[in-house]
Amino acid sequence: MKKNKKMIFIIAVCFVAVAAIAAFIFVQIKDQTYFHSPPYAPVPDKESAALVVYYSRSGNTEAMAREVARKFNADIVKIEALKYSLDFQGWRNAGSDADDKVTTVQITPETVDMEKYQLVFIGSPIWWYRPAPPLWTFVAKNDFTEKKVVLFNTFNSKFKSEEIELFRKEIEKKGGRLIDHIFVRRGRVYYQKSGEELIEESREIAEAKMKEWIDAK
Ligand SMILES: Cc1cc2nc3c(=O)[nH]c(=O)nc-3n(C[C@H](O)[C@H](O)[C@H](O)COP(=O)(O)O)c2cc1C
Structure with a gap:
């Protein structure tokens, strides 16, 4: 009887360990998969007073950035941060930097000439409940x-x-005014919105708010 109990305990521990390892591998695979959204480039000779600047490690914020930009025919700039590559090391770096003390990391480009724009969209994923470090650095x-x-x-x-x-x-310290905060909540890793749903939701938000942003003083 005692032997049976021990056996059940060992099987339960093995089961939990296998489930935890499987969950970890699943999260890693998802996290290292880039979502390639339909490309975007502004129509030439059609001036826009809007600029979209974004950082995206695995393509989801990029999809949102492209939809917002499409609505405004905006110029678009992608911030790169090599430290947060899509591999395991990049994920570890992202995890350890994403607390509230780290706000400067090497980014490219570091500066963007925003002189001719009135409306500037800046975007990133949320890491540890806050915008990711490359965006704080950009600001x-x-x-x-x-x-x-x-x-x-x-x-x-x-x-x-x-x-x-x-x-x-x-x-505000840099002279700007945050007039809105928009976002798409994708859902937890095991039950997430599809890329198409993310694009659709981003499009709907931009459509609904476009006039409000343009009219904001
Ligand atoms: C290091 C790290 C920390 C994260 N922290 C959060 C978090 O605090 N809250 C959350 O809802 N999602 C969190 N996420 C999930 C990302 O915000 C989410 O997958 C995002 O859509 C990824 O955007 P991207 O594909 O543009 O990089 C985190 C992801 C990473 C890699």
Whole structure:
């Protein structure tokens, strides 16, 4: 009887261990898969007063950025941060940097000339409840004087409004004004929105809010 109990215990422990390893592998595979959304380039000779700047490690925020840009025929700039490559090391770096102390990481480009734009969209994924470090770095290194700024994020389940408030203050320090925060919640890893749903939702948000952003003083 005692032997049987021990056996059941060992089987249960093995089962939990296998489930945990499988879950870890599943998350890693999902996390290292880039979502390639339909490409975007502004129509030439059709000036727009909007600019979209984004950081995206695995393509989801890029999909949102492209939909917002499409609505405005906006110029678009992708921020690269080599430290957060799509592999396991990049994921570890992202995890360890994404606390509230790290706000500067090497990014390319570091600066963007925003002189001719009135409306600037800046976006990133949420890491540990706040915009990812490359976006804080971008704000720290650029001049937002008199810009209306819309922050956009994608994430799985949760961000903290306190962190968005801190982000707002950083934009204000650089002379800009955060007029809105938009986002797509994709859902937890085991039950997530498809890429098409993410695109559709981004499109709907941009459509619904376009006039409000243009009219904002
Ligand atoms: C290091 C790290 C931390 C994350 N932290 C959060 C989090 O705090 N809340 C959340 O809902 N999702 C979190 N996520 C999930 C991402 O926000 C989500 O997958 C996002 O859509 C990825 O965007 P991207 O494909 O543009 O990189 C985290 C992902 C990583 C890699």
